[in-house]
Amino acid sequence: xxxxxxxxxxxxxxxxxxxxxxxxxxxxxxxxxxxxxxxxxxxxxxxxxxxxxxxxxxxxxxxxxxxxxxxxxxxxxxxxxxxxxxxxxxxxxxxxxxxxxxxxxxxxxxxxxxxxxxxxxxxxxxxxxxxxxxxxxxxxxxxxxxxxxxxxxxxxxxxxxxxxxxxxxxxxxxxxxxxxxxxxxxxxxxxxxxxxxxxxxxxxxxxxxxxxxxxxxxxxxxxxxxxxxxxxxxxxxxxxxxxxxxxxxxxxxxxxxxxxxxxxxxxxxxxxxxxxxxxxxxxxxxxxxxxxxxxxxxxxxxxxxxxxxxxxxxxxxxxxxxxxxxxxxxxxxxxxxxxxxxxxxxxxxxxxxxxxxxxxxxxxxxxxxxxxxxxxxxxxxxxxxxx
Amino acid sequence: xxxxxxxxxxxxxxxxxxxxxxxxxxxxxxxxxxxxxxxxxxxxxxxxxxxxxxxxxxxxxxxxxxxxxxxxxxxxxxxxxxxxxxxxxxxxxxxxxxxxxxxxxxxxxxxxxxxxxxxxxxxxxxxxxxxxxxxxxxxxxxxxxxxxxxxxxxxxxxxxxxxxxxxxxxxxxxxxxxxxxxxxxxxxxxxxxxxxxxxxxxxxxxxxxxxxxxxxxxxxxxxxxxxxxxxxxxxxxxxxxxxxxxxxxxxxxxxxxxxxxxxxxxxxxxxxxxxxxxxxxxxxxxxxxxxxxxxxxxxxxxxxxxxxxxxxxxxxxxxxxxxxxxxxxxxxxxxxxxxxxxxxxxxxxxxxxxxxxxxxxxxxxxxxxxxxxxxxxxxxxxxxxxx
Numbered sequence: 001x002x003x004x005x006x007x008x009x010x011x012x013x014x015x016x017x018x019x020x021x022x023x024x025x026x027x028x029x030x031x032x033x034x035x036x037x038x039x040x041x042x043x044x045x046x047x048x049x050x051x052x053x054x055x056x057x058x059x060x061x062x063x064x065x066x067x068x069x070x071x072x073x074x075x076x077x078x079x080x081x082x083x084x085x086x087x088x089x090x091x092x093x094x095x096x097x098x099x100x101x102x103x104x105x106x107x108x109x110x111x112x113x114x115x116x117x118x119x120x121x122x123x124x125x126x127x128x129x130x131x132x133x134x135x136x137x138x139x140x141x142x143x144x145x146x147x148x149x150x151x152x153x154x155x156x157x158x159x160x161x162x163x164x165x166x167x168x169x170x171x172x173x174x175x176x177x178x179x180x181x182x183x184x185x186x187x188x189x190x191x192x193x194x195x196x197x198x199x200x201x202x203x204x205x206x207x208x209x210x211x212x213x214x215x216x217x218x219x220x221x222x223x224x225x226x227x228x229x230x231x232x233x234x235x236x237x238x239x240x241x242x243x244x245x246x247x248x249x250x251x252x253x254x255x256x257x258x259x260x261x262x263x264x265x266x267x268x269x270x271x272x273x274x275x276x277x278x279x280x281x282x283x284x285x286x287x288x289x290x291x292x293x294x295x296x297x298x299x300x301x302x303x304x305x306x307x308x309x310x311x312x313x314x315x316x317x318x319x320x321x322x323x324x325x326x327x328x329x330x331x332x333x334x335x336x337x338x339x340x341x342x343x344x345x346x347x348x349x350x351x352x353x354x355x356x357x358x359x360x361x362x363x364x365x366x367x368x369x370x371x372x373x374x375x376x377x378x379x380x381x382x383x384x385x386x387x
Numbered sequence: 388x389x390x391x392x393x394x395x396x397x398x399x400x401x402x403x404x405x406x407x408x409x410x411x412x413x414x415x416x417x418x419x420x421x422x423x424x425x426x427x428x429x430x431x432x433x434x435x436x437x438x439x440x441x442x443x444x445x446x447x448x449x450x451x452x453x454x455x456x457x458x459x460x461x462x463x464x465x466x467x468x469x470x471x472x473x474x475x476x477x478x479x480x481x482x483x484x485x486x487x488x489x490x491x492x493x494x495x496x497x498x499x500x501x502x503x504x505x506x507x508x509x510x511x512x513x514x515x516x517x518x519x520x521x522x523x524x525x526x527x528x529x530x531x532x533x534x535x536x537x538x539x540x541x542x543x544x545x546x547x548x549x550x551x552x553x554x555x556x557x558x559x560x561x562x563x564x565x566x567x568x569x570x571x572x573x574x575x576x577x578x579x580x581x582x583x584x585x586x587x588x589x590x591x592x593x594x595x596x597x598x599x600x601x602x603x604x605x606x607x608x609x610x611x612x613x614x615x616x617x618x619x620x621x622x623x624x625x626x627x628x629x630x631x632x633x634x635x636x637x638x639x640x641x642x643x644x645x646x647x648x649x650x651x652x653x654x655x656x657x658x659x660x661x662x663x664x665x666x667x668x669x670x671x672x673x674x675x676x677x678x679x680x681x682x683x684x685x686x687x688x689x690x691x692x693x694x695x696x697x698x699x700x701x702x703x704x705x706x707x708x709x710x711x712x713x714x715x716x717x718x719x720x721x722x723x724x725x726x727x728x729x730x731x732x733x734x735x736x737x738x739x740x741x742x743x744x745x746x747x748x749x750x751x752x753x754x755x756x757x758x759x760x761x762x763x764x765x766x767x768x769x770x771x772x773x774x
Contacts, residue, residue: 233671269671283690284620284678284681284688284689284691284692284693285678285690287674288679288689291671295671295675302672303670303671303672304670305668305670305671306669306696
């Protein structure tokens with residue numbers, strides 16, 4: 001029997017985390033930090049949507065009308081990201097590529113400008129830190145912008161991190177805390193209406209007190225998530241000659257495009273948003289459109305090396321808010337459905353999952369992500385650890 | 388001392404061929420067929436321009452004014468290609484991907500049509516097999532063409548081969564004839580003003596009676612060749628749903644683009660022509676332009692999977708004609724400078740190099756490729772085997 005925690009709840013001795021992306025690895029690390037014996041199971045750790053993510057930490061520039069709960073949890077995560085990244089680095093000895101460089105959102109024509117102004121009004125009403133810029137002011141900040149850029153919004157607080165570095169650092173931090181990485185396919189093992197571990201593809205079980213499902217878009221069996229295809233391109237800026245100082249976003253022909261320049265010279269251009277089911281096919285049309293739109297904002301991107309193109313599926317949820325909390329049976333915790341914000345929300349999700357596994361409360365911003373809002377849950381939070 | 392051949396010339400016992408692309412491997416195979424002991428030396432066999440080549444066998448659609456010698460040798464090669472491909476297949480037991488599918492050259496606007504008509508007049512004056520088509524006739528042949536295609540030229544005799552398959556088959560044919568493949572960097576070894584073999588990167592020599600230089604654009608030490616960068620994209624057509632029946636070429640905004648559909652579903656889109664020295668960097672702008680121009684001719688290409696993009700350097704020569712014949716010192720034969728026609732000319736080059744190594748004459752079309760036209764040669768053809 002698990003020991004009782006200091007809050008009066010049971011403390012899990014053994015935890016299996018399914019899914020070795022950024023969210024799952026952050027959960028595994030935080031659980032292990034608190035003393036749980038953690039096995040992280042993934043047949044291709046980091047090979048899913050974490051591999052394609054650009055790493056924008058952009059609650060303000062990604063604001064969509066009517067998604068107040070999403071904004072709140074994203075703002076919480078953004079406010080704590082520098083500390084989270086520093087903790088991961090300290091625990092792993094590895095860099096995360098975190099850059100507090102801000103984001104510039106630009107408009108080309110009058111229609112784009114009107115759209116930007118509309119979003120900016122909403123941002124200002126919410127008290128967010130945004131500043132209207134003329135085209136000239138935009139080019140003063142980023143001289144490589146196309147002369148056609150006619151206005152923009154500076155979002156000083158929307159930063160970036162390198163998801164591949166962050167994941168490598170999280171994995172090392174987790175390993176240092178004793179997390180065992182199991183590169184296998186596995187599914188949740190339910191006995192007597194309770195999750196008791198996972199069954200690996202070879203049939204062998206791994207028993208646990210708590211199972212955390214962090215398999216992103218592949219968690220359809222456990223949660224109302226769906227795959228949202230995204231295609232991205234990675235370019236390389238010449239050594240020493242950084243084309244951009246900060247993340248640049250824009251709307252080109254009514255399609256969003258972003259350019260995320262890393263300190264190491266990588267420039268990520270993304271991303272398509274396609275409802276196509278599970279499909280990791282890179283298409284000629286998508287790559288063409290990404291490169292065209294990037295050139296429309298920053299013509300100099302045409303001269304850059306094209307290093308990589310890839311497609312992955314984001315884990316979409318019905319309300320774009322993740323599902324973090326108890327699953328449909330006792331012993332099951334969900335950490336899925338992070339859609340466009342998995343990297344940003346990985347820290348708060350890891351904290352929340354660890355807290356929930358130890359029977360503690362979570363902050364209100366994360367409580368809003370409780371899967372109970374979809375009404376299909378049979379287990380209460382308290383039942384997670386009850387057997 | 389080598390034995391005297393039937394023509395009265397010396398027959399080489401040992402030959403080293405430098406360069407394991409399609410041209411070098413064809414030379415090695417033909418030399419071995421005639422009884423020479425051949426070593427084929429290349430640190431990355433097939434990794435050069437042969438890897439990027441689209442495999443168009445297109446002397447007629449590639450016609451440029453004033454290049455009569457090039458046209459003649461290319462027509463000779465095209466006329467014999469089906470037999471050459473069959474021989475390679477028979478000798479290797481492998482397919483070459485040869486397809487006698489013809490080529491359709493299309494025009495979008497009036498300017499393109501005028502340019503096509505101008506080229507067609509030249510083609511007709513030379514007695515080449517070309518037929519003028521209306522836009523409707525073009526679409527009847529290739530229904531996936533853009534509705535804007537307003538006319539074209541059908542070149543019934545310009546076919547295609549798959550260079551990667553051809554090279555694999557050539558390599559197997561060569562191996563079956565005893566050709567030894569040495570994956571090392573090496574340079575020509577000259578003693579007393581005569582090529583006597585090669586020296587490998589580790590310093591060890593490989594002595595030979597004749598050295599064939601077939602290192603493409605990397606033969607600058609031996610011949611006036613220069614690198615001409617080309618970037619290509621490889622798409623994949625869905626199984627069973629072939630988008631195009633034949634090679635389609637066109638001019639889009641005054642830039643040539645071609646689409647080469649293979650029987651196995653691959654669709655090669657090429658190619659840039661860039662004078663940038665040795666540079667295998669794939670650039671965002673080039674890929675964008677290729678995909679855009681392909682879409683302009685065949686909009687359905689946007690839906691295809693983008694499988695590969697790569698850049699290589701064609702071996703350009705001052706007059707676009709290859710350099711096939713004796714080099715600057717006795718014992719040296721050149722087979723370089725094939726520029727856009729290395730795959731097409733590989734068969735006749737292999738035949739010619741084998742003939743020259745055995746002291747025989749070559750056909751007039753290949754004799755026109757003698758490097759002596761650049762005036763820097765010190766060895767006569769007869770001196771190749773003299774020591």
